[in-house]
Amino acid sequence: MNSAMTSIERVFTALGHAEPDRVPVFLLVTMHGAKELGLGLREYFSKAEHVVEGQLRLRAKYGHDCLLPFFYGAVEYEAFGGQAVFSDDGPPNAGAPVIRSREDIFALELPDIRRDPRLQMGLEATRRLVEAAAGQVPVVGTVIGPYSLPVMLMGFESYLDLLHDDPLAFERLMVVTSRFCVDWANAQIAAGATAVGCAEPLAAVNLTERGLFMCTGHPVIADTISKIQGAVALSLASGRALGRIDTYVGLGAAALAVSNQESLAELKRQCAGRLPILGNLNGVAMVSWTPEQARQQVRACIQAAAPGGGFVLADTHGEIPFHVADDVLAAIMQAAHEWGRYPIEPCCDV
Amino acid sequence: MGAAHDALATRLEAALLSLDRAEVGATFAAIAGPDTIDRVTLADSVIAPALLSIGQAWDEGSAALSQVYMAGRLVEEALERHLPAAPPRPGAPRIGVAVLEDHHSLGKRIVCAVLNSAGYDVRDLGSGLDAVTLVDRALEQQVDLLMVSVLMLNRALRVSLVRQQLSERDAHHVTLVVGGAPFVHDPELYRRVGADRCGRSAADALRIAAAYEGGER
Numbered sequence: 001m002n003s004a005m006t007s008i009e010r011v012f013t014a015l016g017h018a019e020p021d022r023v024p025v026f027l028l029v030t031m032h033g034a035k036e037l038g039l040g041l042r043e044y045f046s047k048a049e050h051v052v053e054g055q056l057r058l059r060a061k062y063g064h065d066c067l068l069p070f071f072y073g074a075v076e077y078e079a080f081g082g083q084a085v086f087s088d089d090g091p092p093n094a095g096a097p098v099i100r101s102r103e104d105i106f107a108l109e110l111p112d113i114r115r116d117p118r119l120q121m122g123l124e125a126t127r128r129l130v131e132a133a134a135g136q137v138p139v140v141g142t143v144i145g146p147y148s149l150p151v152m153l154m155g156f157e158s159y160l161d162l163l164h165d166d167p168l169a170f171e172r173l174m175v176v177t178s179r180f181c182v183d184w185a186n187a188q189i190a191a192g193a194t195a196v197g198c199a200e201p202l203a204a205v206n207l208t209e210r211g212l213f214m215c216t217g218h219p220v221i222a223d224t225i226s227k228i229q230g231a232v233a234l235s236l237a238s239g240r241a242l243g244r245i246d247t248y249v250g251l252g253a254a255a256l257a258v259s260n261q262e263s264l265a266e267l268k269r270q271c272a273g274r275l276p277i278l279g280n281l282n283g284v285a286m287v288s289w290t291p292e293q294a295r296q297q298v299r300a301c302i303q304a305a306a307p308g309g310g311f312v313l314a315d316t317h318g319e320i321p322f323h324v325a326d327d328v329l330a331a332i333m334q335a336a337h338e339w340g341r342y343p344i345e346p347c348c349d350v
Numbered sequence: 351m352g353a354a355h356d357a358l359a360t361r362l363e364a365a366l367l368s369l370d371r372a373e374v375g376a377t378f379a380a381i382a383g384p385d386t387i388d389r390v391t392l393a394d395s396v397i398a399p400a401l402l403s404i405g406q407a408w409d410e411g412s413a414a415l416s417q418v419y420m421a422g423r424l425v426e427e428a429l430e431r432h433l434p435a436a437p438p439r440p441g442a443p444r445i446g447v448a449v450l451e452d453h454h455s456l457g458k459r460i461v462c463a464v465l466n467s468a469g470y471d472v473r474d475l476g477s478g479l480d481a482v483t484l485v486d487r488a489l490e491q492q493v494d495l496l497m498v499s500v501l502m503l504n505r506a507l508r509v510s511l512v513r514q515q516l517s518e519r520d521a522h523h524v525t526l527v528v529g530g531a532p533f534v535h536d537p538e539l540y541r542r543v544g545a546d547r548c549g550r551s552a553a554d555a556l557r558i559a560a561a562y563e564g565g566e567r
Contacts, residue, residue, distance in 0.1 A: 085451075085453075087451075087504055089504045089507075090502055090503065090504030090505070091502070093452065093453075093501075093502060094453065094454075095453055095478075096453055097453070151454075155453070155454070155455065155456075156454060156455075156456035157419065157455065157456050157459045160416055160419050160420070160456070161423075163416070164369065164416075164420060205411065205414065206408065206411060206414055206415060207414055207415045207416065208414050208415075208416045209413075209414040209416050209417050210414075212414075212416055238531070238535065240411055242411075243411075260535065261411075261534075261535075282535055282536070283503075283535075284503055284531075284532050284535035284536045284539070285535060285536045287503065287536075288536070288538075288539075288542070316535075321503045321504070322504070323503065323504070323507070
Protein backbone atom coordinates (compact mmCIF):
# COMPACT_ATOMS: atom_id res chain seq x y z
CA MET A 1 0.00 0.00 0.00
CA ASN A 2 1.86 3.07 -1.18
CA SER A 3 -0.82 5.58 -2.10
CA ALA A 4 -1.33 8.36 0.44
CA MET A 5 -3.25 7.20 3.48
CA THR A 6 -5.11 9.12 6.11
CA SER A 7 -3.42 9.20 9.50
CA ILE A 8 -5.85 6.69 10.92
CA GLU A 9 -5.28 4.28 8.03
CA ARG A 10 -1.53 4.71 8.41
CA VAL A 11 -1.59 4.04 12.15
CA PHE A 12 -3.91 1.03 12.00
CA THR A 13 -1.94 -0.51 9.14
CA ALA A 14 1.27 -0.18 11.16
CA LEU A 15 -0.35 -1.55 14.31
CA GLY A 16 -1.51 -4.52 12.22
CA HIS A 17 2.15 -5.38 11.53
CA ALA A 18 1.91 -4.27 7.92
CA GLU A 19 3.61 -1.48 5.99
CA PRO A 20 1.56 1.68 5.39
CA ASP A 21 2.58 4.45 2.94
CA ARG A 22 5.05 5.86 5.47
CA VAL A 23 5.98 5.44 9.10
CA PRO A 24 3.28 6.99 11.29
CA VAL A 25 4.44 9.62 13.75
CA PHE A 26 2.97 10.25 17.18
CA LEU A 27 4.44 13.67 17.89
CA LEU A 28 3.34 13.77 21.52
CA VAL A 29 3.22 17.52 21.99
CA THR A 30 1.02 18.12 25.00
CA MET A 31 2.32 21.57 26.03
CA HIS A 32 3.46 23.28 22.83
CA GLY A 33 -0.14 24.27 22.12
CA ALA A 34 0.21 26.89 24.85
CA LYS A 35 2.95 28.58 22.82
CA GLU A 36 0.78 28.50 19.74
CA LEU A 37 -1.98 30.27 21.65
CA GLY A 38 0.34 32.64 23.50
CA LEU A 39 -0.79 31.32 26.88
CA GLY A 40 0.97 30.23 30.03
CA LEU A 41 0.63 26.56 30.86
CA ARG A 42 -1.73 27.09 33.80
CA GLU A 43 -4.11 29.13 31.67
CA TYR A 44 -3.73 26.75 28.72
CA PHE A 45 -4.81 23.79 30.81
CA SER A 46 -7.73 25.70 32.36
CA LYS A 47 -10.12 25.19 29.43
CA ALA A 48 -10.89 22.36 27.04
CA GLU A 49 -11.06 24.76 24.10
CA HIS A 50 -7.44 25.79 24.66
CA VAL A 51 -6.21 22.23 24.43
CA VAL A 52 -8.44 21.52 21.42
CA GLU A 53 -7.26 24.63 19.58
CA GLY A 54 -3.64 23.95 20.54
CA GLN A 55 -3.80 20.39 19.26
CA LEU A 56 -5.42 21.39 15.98
CA ARG A 57 -2.90 24.16 15.36
CA LEU A 58 0.00 21.83 16.12
CA ARG A 59 -1.28 19.17 13.75
CA ALA A 60 -1.83 21.79 11.04
CA LYS A 61 1.74 22.96 11.59
CA TYR A 62 3.54 19.60 11.73
CA GLY A 63 1.20 17.10 10.06
CA HIS A 64 1.73 14.28 12.55
CA ASP A 65 -0.61 11.33 12.93
CA CYS A 66 -2.50 11.80 16.19
CA LEU A 67 -4.44 14.26 18.31
CA LEU A 68 -4.09 14.29 22.10
CA PRO A 69 -6.87 15.36 24.45
CA PHE A 70 -4.38 14.77 27.28
CA PHE A 71 -3.92 17.63 29.74
CA TYR A 72 -1.29 16.38 32.19
CA GLY A 73 -0.68 13.25 34.23
CA ALA A 74 -1.39 14.83 37.59
CA VAL A 75 -5.05 15.32 36.56
CA GLU A 76 -5.72 11.87 38.01
CA TYR A 77 -3.90 12.70 41.24
CA GLU A 78 -6.08 15.84 41.44
CA ALA A 79 -9.18 13.65 41.03
CA PHE A 80 -8.15 11.90 44.24
CA GLY A 81 -7.89 15.25 46.06
CA GLY A 82 -4.27 16.21 45.37
CA GLN A 83 -3.02 19.70 44.59
CA ALA A 84 -0.92 19.73 41.41
CA VAL A 85 2.09 22.03 41.32
CA PHE A 86 2.16 24.19 38.20
CA SER A 87 5.24 25.67 36.60
CA ASP A 88 5.87 27.89 33.60
CA ASP A 89 8.08 25.50 31.70
CA GLY A 90 6.90 21.95 32.29
CA PRO A 91 3.90 19.77 33.02
CA PRO A 92 2.07 20.26 36.32
CA ASN A 93 3.39 17.75 38.78
CA ALA A 94 1.89 15.88 41.71
CA GLY A 95 2.40 17.73 44.97
CA ALA A 96 2.18 16.31 48.47
CA PRO A 97 0.82 12.76 48.79
CA VAL A 98 -2.92 12.32 49.34
CA ILE A 99 -2.36 8.93 51.01
CA ARG A 100 -0.34 9.48 54.17
CA SER A 101 -1.19 6.42 56.20
CA ARG A 102 -2.41 2.86 55.89
CA GLU A 103 -5.81 4.02 57.11
CA ASP A 104 -6.01 6.44 54.17
CA ILE A 105 -5.83 3.49 51.78
CA PHE A 106 -8.82 1.80 53.34
CA ALA A 107 -10.72 5.10 53.39
CA LEU A 108 -9.80 5.96 49.78
CA GLU A 109 -12.86 6.80 47.72
CA LEU A 110 -13.24 6.23 44.02
CA PRO A 111 -13.40 9.62 42.27
CA ASP A 112 -16.66 10.31 40.47
CA ILE A 113 -15.62 11.10 36.92
CA ARG A 114 -18.98 12.75 36.19
CA ARG A 115 -18.42 15.31 38.95
CA ASP A 116 -14.72 16.01 38.46
CA PRO A 117 -14.23 19.27 36.54
CA ARG A 118 -10.73 18.43 35.25
CA LEU A 119 -11.70 15.00 33.98
CA GLN A 120 -14.82 16.46 32.41
CA MET A 121 -12.65 18.99 30.61
CA GLY A 122 -10.60 16.09 29.28
CA LEU A 123 -13.73 14.39 28.00
CA GLU A 124 -14.94 17.63 26.43
CA ALA A 125 -11.58 18.02 24.66
CA THR A 126 -11.84 14.41 23.48
CA ARG A 127 -15.30 14.94 22.02
CA ARG A 128 -14.28 18.11 20.20
CA LEU A 129 -11.10 16.61 18.80
CA VAL A 130 -12.98 13.53 17.63
CA GLU A 131 -15.40 15.80 15.83
CA ALA A 132 -12.58 17.80 14.26
CA ALA A 133 -10.69 14.66 13.27
CA ALA A 134 -13.69 13.46 11.26
CA GLY A 135 -12.46 9.90 11.29
CA GLN A 136 -9.19 10.81 9.61
CA VAL A 137 -6.87 11.11 12.62
CA PRO A 138 -6.64 8.93 15.74
CA VAL A 139 -7.54 10.71 18.94
CA VAL A 140 -5.49 9.07 21.67
CA GLY A 141 -6.58 9.32 25.29
CA THR A 142 -4.36 8.69 28.30
CA VAL A 143 -4.64 7.00 31.68
CA ILE A 144 -2.11 6.36 34.39
CA GLY A 145 -2.04 2.61 34.99
CA PRO A 146 -3.37 1.20 38.25
CA TYR A 147 0.01 -0.19 39.28
CA SER A 148 1.80 3.16 38.84
CA LEU A 149 -0.83 5.69 39.95
CA PRO A 150 -0.03 5.09 43.65
CA VAL A 151 3.41 6.65 43.09
CA MET A 152 1.59 9.97 42.68
CA LEU A 153 -0.96 9.26 45.38
CA MET A 154 1.39 8.20 48.17
CA GLY A 155 4.99 8.78 47.06
CA PHE A 156 7.36 6.25 45.54
CA GLU A 157 9.12 5.01 48.67
CA SER A 158 5.92 4.57 50.66
CA TYR A 159 4.48 2.62 47.76
CA LEU A 160 7.55 0.39 47.49
CA ASP A 161 7.28 -0.28 51.22
CA LEU A 162 3.65 -1.22 50.73
CA LEU A 163 4.44 -3.48 47.77
CA HIS A 164 6.96 -5.41 49.83
CA ASP A 165 5.35 -5.40 53.26
CA ASP A 166 1.60 -5.08 53.14
CA PRO A 167 -0.25 -7.28 50.63
CA LEU A 168 -3.65 -6.55 52.14
CA ALA A 169 -3.35 -2.80 51.78
CA PHE A 170 -1.84 -3.24 48.32
CA GLU A 171 -4.80 -5.35 47.25
CA ARG A 172 -7.24 -2.75 48.54
CA LEU A 173 -5.35 0.05 46.78
CA MET A 174 -5.39 -1.86 43.49
CA VAL A 175 -9.15 -2.32 43.72
CA VAL A 176 -9.55 1.44 43.72
CA THR A 177 -6.87 2.40 41.19
CA SER A 178 -7.85 -0.35 38.76
CA ARG A 179 -11.52 0.56 38.92
CA PHE A 180 -10.66 4.23 38.42
CA CYS A 181 -8.38 3.43 35.48
CA VAL A 182 -11.08 1.33 33.81
CA ASP A 183 -13.75 3.98 34.36
CA TRP A 184 -11.55 6.83 33.14
CA ALA A 185 -10.33 4.91 30.09
CA ASN A 186 -13.84 3.81 29.18
CA ALA A 187 -15.16 7.35 29.60
CA GLN A 188 -12.57 8.52 27.07
CA ILE A 189 -13.45 5.67 24.70
CA ALA A 190 -17.13 6.55 25.08
CA ALA A 191 -16.27 10.16 24.23
CA GLY A 192 -14.84 8.88 20.97
CA ALA A 193 -11.15 8.29 21.69
CA THR A 194 -9.66 5.88 19.17
CA ALA A 195 -7.44 4.26 21.80
CA VAL A 196 -5.87 5.06 25.16
CA GLY A 197 -2.26 5.10 26.18
CA CYS A 198 -1.77 3.54 29.60
CA ALA A 199 1.33 4.79 31.43
CA GLU A 200 2.78 2.01 33.59
CA PRO A 201 6.41 2.86 34.33
CA LEU A 202 6.43 0.46 37.28
CA ALA A 203 5.96 -2.41 34.86
CA ALA A 204 9.42 -1.66 33.46
CA VAL A 205 12.32 -4.04 33.96
CA ASN A 206 14.47 -1.37 35.62
CA LEU A 207 11.85 -0.36 38.17
CA THR A 208 10.38 -3.54 39.63
CA GLU A 209 12.07 -6.88 40.07
CA ARG A 210 10.49 -9.61 37.94
CA GLY A 211 9.16 -11.77 40.78
CA LEU A 212 7.62 -8.77 42.51
CA PHE A 213 6.08 -7.56 39.26
CA MET A 214 4.62 -10.94 38.34
CA CYS A 215 3.03 -11.32 41.80
CA THR A 216 1.72 -7.79 42.09
CA GLY A 217 1.56 -5.67 38.93
CA HIS A 218 1.05 -8.15 36.12
CA PRO A 219 -2.31 -9.58 37.22
CA VAL A 220 -3.68 -6.13 38.05
CA ILE A 221 -2.62 -4.61 34.73
CA ALA A 222 -3.89 -7.59 32.72
CA ASP A 223 -7.25 -7.47 34.50
CA THR A 224 -7.50 -3.71 34.02
CA ILE A 225 -6.70 -3.81 30.31
CA SER A 226 -9.22 -6.62 29.79
CA LYS A 227 -11.98 -4.34 31.11
CA ILE A 228 -11.13 -1.35 28.91
CA GLN A 229 -13.48 -1.27 25.95
CA GLY A 230 -10.93 -0.17 23.36
CA ALA A 231 -7.33 -0.54 22.26
CA VAL A 232 -4.69 0.15 24.93
CA ALA A 233 -1.10 1.13 24.21
CA LEU A 234 1.08 0.30 27.19
CA SER A 235 3.74 2.92 27.92
CA LEU A 236 6.71 2.21 30.16
CA ALA A 237 7.46 5.96 30.18
CA SER A 238 11.14 5.49 29.28
CA GLY A 239 11.46 2.31 31.30
CA ARG A 240 13.26 -0.74 29.94
CA ALA A 241 11.43 -3.71 28.41
CA LEU A 242 14.00 -6.24 27.21
CA GLY A 243 13.82 -9.44 29.21
CA ARG A 244 10.12 -9.01 29.89
CA ILE A 245 8.61 -8.82 26.39
CA ASP A 246 6.71 -12.09 26.77
CA THR A 247 4.98 -10.81 29.88
CA TYR A 248 3.96 -7.59 28.12
CA VAL A 249 2.53 -9.57 25.21
CA GLY A 250 0.43 -11.42 27.78
CA LEU A 251 -1.09 -8.22 29.13
CA GLY A 252 -3.40 -7.78 26.15
CA ALA A 253 -2.10 -4.38 25.06
CA ALA A 254 -2.31 -3.33 21.42
CA ALA A 255 1.14 -1.69 21.42
CA LEU A 256 4.15 -1.02 23.65
CA ALA A 257 5.98 2.31 24.01
CA VAL A 258 9.67 1.57 24.54
CA SER A 259 12.78 3.27 25.90
CA ASN A 260 15.70 4.99 24.23
CA GLN A 261 17.93 3.20 26.76
CA GLU A 262 17.67 -0.05 24.80
CA SER A 263 18.37 -1.27 21.29
CA LEU A 264 15.37 -0.43 19.16
CA ALA A 265 16.35 -3.09 16.63
CA GLU A 266 16.41 -5.75 19.35
CA LEU A 267 13.07 -4.57 20.73
CA LYS A 268 11.60 -4.79 17.25
CA ARG A 269 13.08 -8.25 16.72
CA GLN A 270 11.53 -9.56 19.94
CA CYS A 271 8.17 -7.87 19.39
CA ALA A 272 7.82 -8.48 15.64
CA GLY A 273 4.41 -9.82 14.69
CA ARG A 274 3.30 -9.92 18.33
CA LEU A 275 3.34 -6.43 19.77
CA PRO A 276 3.69 -3.22 17.76
CA ILE A 277 6.15 -0.73 19.28
CA LEU A 278 6.23 3.03 19.65
CA GLY A 279 9.49 4.87 20.16
CA ASN A 280 12.18 5.67 20.82
CA LEU A 281 13.35 9.26 20.31
CA ASN A 282 15.09 10.63 23.42
CA GLY A 283 12.84 13.45 24.62
CA VAL A 284 15.35 14.76 27.13
CA ALA A 285 18.22 14.94 24.66
CA MET A 286 15.79 16.39 22.10
CA VAL A 287 15.92 19.67 24.01
CA SER A 288 19.48 20.26 22.85
CA TRP A 289 19.30 18.65 19.39
CA THR A 290 19.91 20.66 16.27
CA PRO A 291 17.47 20.03 13.42
CA GLU A 292 20.14 17.96 11.72
CA GLN A 293 20.62 15.81 14.80
CA ALA A 294 16.86 15.31 14.94
CA ARG A 295 16.88 14.17 11.33
CA GLN A 296 19.63 11.65 11.97
CA GLN A 297 17.92 10.28 15.08
CA VAL A 298 14.67 9.82 13.17
CA ARG A 299 16.49 8.10 10.33
CA ALA A 300 18.21 5.69 12.71
CA CYS A 301 14.93 4.80 14.47
CA ILE A 302 13.15 4.20 11.19
CA GLN A 303 15.88 2.02 9.81
CA ALA A 304 16.05 0.00 13.01
CA ALA A 305 12.35 -0.66 13.52
CA ALA A 306 10.17 0.35 10.59
CA PRO A 307 10.75 -2.48 8.07
CA GLY A 308 7.74 -4.78 8.06
CA GLY A 309 5.46 -2.34 9.90
CA GLY A 310 4.51 -2.74 13.55
CA PHE A 311 6.21 0.55 14.35
CA VAL A 312 5.10 4.08 15.20
CA LEU A 313 7.75 6.79 15.59
CA ALA A 314 7.35 8.64 18.90
CA ASP A 315 9.36 10.01 21.77
CA THR A 316 10.30 7.60 24.50
CA HIS A 317 8.48 9.20 27.42
CA GLY A 318 5.09 9.99 25.92
CA GLU A 319 5.32 13.75 26.40
CA ILE A 320 7.73 15.94 24.45
CA PRO A 321 9.33 18.50 26.80
CA PHE A 322 8.11 22.08 26.57
CA HIS A 323 11.68 23.25 25.88
CA VAL A 324 11.99 21.36 22.58
CA ALA A 325 12.29 23.92 19.78
CA ASP A 326 9.78 24.18 16.96
CA ASP A 327 12.45 23.70 14.30
CA VAL A 328 13.41 20.37 15.92
CA LEU A 329 9.78 19.21 15.83
CA ALA A 330 9.57 20.29 12.19
CA ALA A 331 12.80 18.44 11.43
CA ILE A 332 11.42 15.25 13.00
CA MET A 333 8.40 15.35 10.73
CA GLN A 334 10.46 16.31 7.69
CA ALA A 335 12.78 13.37 8.32
CA ALA A 336 9.84 11.01 8.80
CA HIS A 337 8.57 12.02 5.37
CA GLU A 338 12.02 11.78 3.85
CA TRP A 339 13.21 8.50 5.37
CA GLY A 340 9.95 6.88 6.38
CA ARG A 341 8.43 6.05 2.99
CA TYR A 342 7.88 2.35 2.53
CA PRO A 343 9.48 0.11 1.46
CA ILE A 344 12.31 0.65 3.96
CA GLU A 345 15.43 -1.45 4.15
CA PRO A 346 16.87 -2.27 7.58
CA CYS A 347 20.23 -0.64 8.09
CA CYS A 348 21.52 0.18 11.51
CA ASP A 349 20.86 -0.25 15.20
CA VAL A 350 19.72 2.35 17.72
CA MET B 351 40.53 -10.53 56.65
CA GLY B 352 40.28 -9.57 52.93
CA ALA B 353 38.94 -12.88 51.68
CA ALA B 354 36.59 -13.21 54.64
CA HIS B 355 35.23 -9.72 54.04
CA ASP B 356 34.81 -10.42 50.32
CA ALA B 357 32.81 -13.51 51.17
CA LEU B 358 30.64 -11.53 53.57
CA ALA B 359 30.06 -8.84 50.96
CA THR B 360 28.99 -11.47 48.43
CA ARG B 361 26.74 -13.10 51.01
CA LEU B 362 25.22 -9.74 51.94
CA GLU B 363 24.60 -8.80 48.30
CA ALA B 364 22.80 -12.08 47.62
CA ALA B 365 20.68 -11.68 50.75
CA LEU B 366 19.78 -8.09 49.84
CA LEU B 367 18.82 -8.91 46.25
CA SER B 368 16.59 -11.74 47.39
CA LEU B 369 15.10 -9.61 50.20
CA ASP B 370 16.08 -12.26 52.71
CA ARG B 371 15.85 -10.30 55.96
CA ALA B 372 16.91 -13.27 58.08
CA GLU B 373 20.06 -13.79 56.02
CA VAL B 374 20.86 -10.05 56.05
CA GLY B 375 20.55 -10.18 59.84
CA ALA B 376 22.68 -13.32 60.04
CA THR B 377 25.37 -11.70 57.90
CA PHE B 378 25.45 -8.65 60.14
CA ALA B 379 25.51 -10.85 63.21
CA ALA B 380 28.52 -12.63 61.75
CA ILE B 381 30.22 -9.28 61.10
CA ALA B 382 29.44 -7.86 64.51
CA GLY B 383 30.24 -11.10 66.29
CA PRO B 384 33.13 -11.88 68.60
CA ASP B 385 35.71 -10.24 66.30
CA THR B 386 33.86 -6.97 66.11
CA ILE B 387 35.18 -4.63 63.45
CA ASP B 388 34.80 -0.87 63.38
CA ARG B 389 32.14 0.86 61.33
CA VAL B 390 34.50 2.24 58.68
CA THR B 391 36.13 -1.12 58.04
CA LEU B 392 32.71 -2.72 57.89
CA ALA B 393 31.45 -0.06 55.49
CA ASP B 394 34.47 -0.17 53.22
CA SER B 395 34.99 -3.91 53.11
CA VAL B 396 31.48 -5.36 53.30
CA ILE B 397 28.56 -2.94 53.01
CA ALA B 398 29.83 -0.56 50.34
CA PRO B 399 31.01 -3.36 47.99
CA ALA B 400 27.60 -5.06 48.28
CA LEU B 401 25.65 -1.85 47.69
CA LEU B 402 28.02 -0.74 44.92
CA SER B 403 27.51 -4.03 43.13
CA ILE B 404 23.73 -3.74 43.40
CA GLY B 405 23.80 -0.12 42.22
CA GLN B 406 26.00 -1.07 39.30
CA ALA B 407 23.66 -3.93 38.41
CA TRP B 408 20.81 -1.41 38.25
CA ASP B 409 22.84 0.89 36.06
CA GLU B 410 23.59 -2.00 33.72
CA GLY B 411 19.98 -3.19 33.66
CA SER B 412 20.29 -6.43 35.61
CA ALA B 413 18.68 -5.21 38.85
CA ALA B 414 15.54 -3.16 39.44
CA LEU B 415 15.09 0.07 41.35
CA SER B 416 12.85 -1.77 43.81
CA GLN B 417 15.85 -3.95 44.72
CA VAL B 418 18.19 -0.97 45.10
CA TYR B 419 15.67 0.73 47.39
CA MET B 420 15.06 -2.35 49.50
CA ALA B 421 18.78 -3.08 49.75
CA GLY B 422 19.37 0.36 51.26
CA ARG B 423 16.44 -0.04 53.60
CA LEU B 424 17.46 -3.50 54.81
CA VAL B 425 21.04 -2.39 55.44
CA GLU B 426 19.79 0.62 57.41
CA GLU B 427 17.58 -1.64 59.50
CA ALA B 428 20.41 -4.08 60.14
CA LEU B 429 22.84 -1.31 61.08
CA GLU B 430 20.32 0.11 63.51
CA ARG B 431 20.00 -3.30 65.11
CA HIS B 432 23.66 -4.33 65.18
CA LEU B 433 25.68 -1.09 65.20
CA PRO B 434 23.27 1.56 66.49
CA ALA B 435 25.71 4.13 67.82
CA ALA B 436 28.51 4.00 65.28
CA PRO B 437 30.11 7.42 64.66
CA PRO B 438 30.51 8.72 61.08
CA ARG B 439 33.72 8.24 59.15
CA PRO B 440 36.44 10.52 60.51
CA GLY B 441 37.59 13.15 58.01
CA ALA B 442 34.92 12.28 55.48
CA PRO B 443 32.98 15.00 53.65
CA ARG B 444 29.70 16.20 55.07
CA ILE B 445 27.06 15.43 52.47
CA GLY B 446 23.77 17.22 51.97
CA VAL B 447 21.05 15.56 49.90
CA ALA B 448 18.00 17.43 48.60
CA VAL B 449 15.20 17.29 46.03
CA LEU B 450 14.82 20.44 43.94
CA GLU B 451 11.23 21.66 43.53
CA ASP B 452 9.68 18.23 43.72
CA HIS B 453 8.08 15.97 46.30
CA HIS B 454 9.29 12.75 44.66
CA SER B 455 12.00 11.81 47.10
CA LEU B 456 12.82 8.19 46.27
CA GLY B 457 16.21 9.06 44.80
CA LYS B 458 17.12 11.10 47.87
CA ARG B 459 15.96 8.31 50.16
CA ILE B 460 18.09 5.73 48.35
CA VAL B 461 21.18 7.93 48.27
CA CYS B 462 20.81 8.79 51.97
CA ALA B 463 20.40 5.12 52.88
CA VAL B 464 23.41 4.00 50.88
CA LEU B 465 25.71 6.79 52.08
CA ASN B 466 24.55 6.40 55.69
CA SER B 467 25.18 2.68 55.47
CA ALA B 468 28.70 3.36 54.23
CA GLY B 469 29.31 5.52 57.30
CA TYR B 470 29.11 9.00 55.77
CA ASP B 471 27.77 12.03 57.59
CA VAL B 472 24.63 12.67 55.53
CA ARG B 473 22.23 15.55 56.08
CA ASP B 474 18.75 15.24 54.59
CA LEU B 475 18.03 18.80 53.44
CA GLY B 476 14.46 18.02 52.37
CA SER B 477 12.23 17.88 49.31
CA GLY B 478 10.27 20.41 47.30
CA LEU B 479 12.91 23.09 47.87
CA ASP B 480 13.53 26.08 45.63
CA ALA B 481 17.13 26.94 44.82
CA VAL B 482 17.43 29.67 47.46
CA THR B 483 16.08 27.52 50.29
CA LEU B 484 18.11 24.55 49.16
CA VAL B 485 21.36 26.53 49.27
CA ASP B 486 20.33 28.17 52.58
CA ARG B 487 20.03 24.73 54.13
CA ALA B 488 23.23 23.42 52.53
CA LEU B 489 25.23 26.32 53.93
CA GLU B 490 23.57 26.10 57.36
CA GLN B 491 24.59 22.44 57.50
CA GLN B 492 28.08 23.28 56.21
CA VAL B 493 28.02 20.58 53.58
CA ASP B 494 31.02 19.83 51.39
CA LEU B 495 29.16 17.74 48.85
CA LEU B 496 25.71 18.90 47.81
CA MET B 497 23.75 16.14 46.09
CA VAL B 498 20.61 17.37 44.29
CA SER B 499 18.01 14.97 42.96
CA VAL B 500 15.42 15.88 40.32
CA LEU B 501 12.68 13.97 38.55
CA MET B 502 11.60 16.22 35.71
CA LEU B 503 13.51 17.98 32.97
CA ASN B 504 12.40 21.50 33.85
CA ARG B 505 13.64 20.94 37.40
CA ALA B 506 16.93 19.62 36.07
CA LEU B 507 17.39 22.82 34.10
CA ARG B 508 16.86 24.81 37.31
CA VAL B 509 19.96 23.28 38.86
CA SER B 510 21.63 26.26 37.17
CA LEU B 511 19.86 28.41 39.80
CA VAL B 512 21.45 26.33 42.55
CA ARG B 513 24.85 26.92 40.95
CA GLN B 514 24.06 30.63 40.72
CA GLN B 515 23.11 30.75 44.40
CA LEU B 516 26.31 28.96 45.42
CA SER B 517 28.39 31.37 43.32
CA GLU B 518 26.64 34.48 44.63
CA ARG B 519 27.36 33.36 48.20
CA ASP B 520 31.00 32.52 47.45
CA ALA B 521 30.36 28.88 48.31
CA HIS B 522 32.92 27.73 45.78
CA HIS B 523 34.11 25.02 48.16
CA VAL B 524 30.82 23.14 47.79
CA THR B 525 30.88 20.42 45.14
CA LEU B 526 27.53 20.24 43.34
CA VAL B 527 26.44 16.74 42.33
CA VAL B 528 23.20 15.99 40.47
CA GLY B 529 21.19 12.84 39.86
CA GLY B 530 17.83 11.76 38.49
CA ALA B 531 16.20 10.58 35.30
CA PRO B 532 16.91 13.62 33.08
CA PHE B 533 20.62 13.26 33.75
CA VAL B 534 20.50 9.57 32.89
CA HIS B 535 18.80 10.27 29.57
CA ASP B 536 21.17 13.11 28.65
CA PRO B 537 24.64 12.42 30.09
CA GLU B 538 25.93 15.91 29.17
CA LEU B 539 23.06 17.79 30.77
CA TYR B 540 24.80 18.15 34.13
CA ARG B 541 27.57 20.23 32.57
CA ARG B 542 25.09 22.55 30.89
CA VAL B 543 23.36 23.30 34.19
CA GLY B 544 26.62 23.98 36.01
CA ALA B 545 26.96 20.86 38.17
CA ASP B 546 30.40 19.48 38.99
CA ARG B 547 29.45 15.83 38.88
CA CYS B 548 26.57 13.58 37.90
CA GLY B 549 25.56 10.33 39.57
CA ARG B 550 23.53 7.87 37.52
CA SER B 551 22.87 5.66 40.52
CA ALA B 552 23.40 5.24 44.26
CA ALA B 553 26.59 3.40 43.37
CA ASP B 554 27.87 6.59 41.75
CA ALA B 555 26.99 8.54 44.91
CA LEU B 556 29.24 6.19 46.87
CA ARG B 557 32.04 6.51 44.31
CA ILE B 558 31.81 10.31 44.29
CA ALA B 559 31.88 10.46 48.10
CA ALA B 560 34.88 8.13 48.20
CA ALA B 561 36.71 10.14 45.53
CA TYR B 562 36.07 13.36 47.47
CA GLU B 563 37.35 11.69 50.61
CA GLY B 564 40.45 10.75 48.64
CA GLY B 565 41.11 14.38 47.75
CA GLU B 566 39.29 14.67 44.42
CA ARG B 567 37.15 17.83 44.24
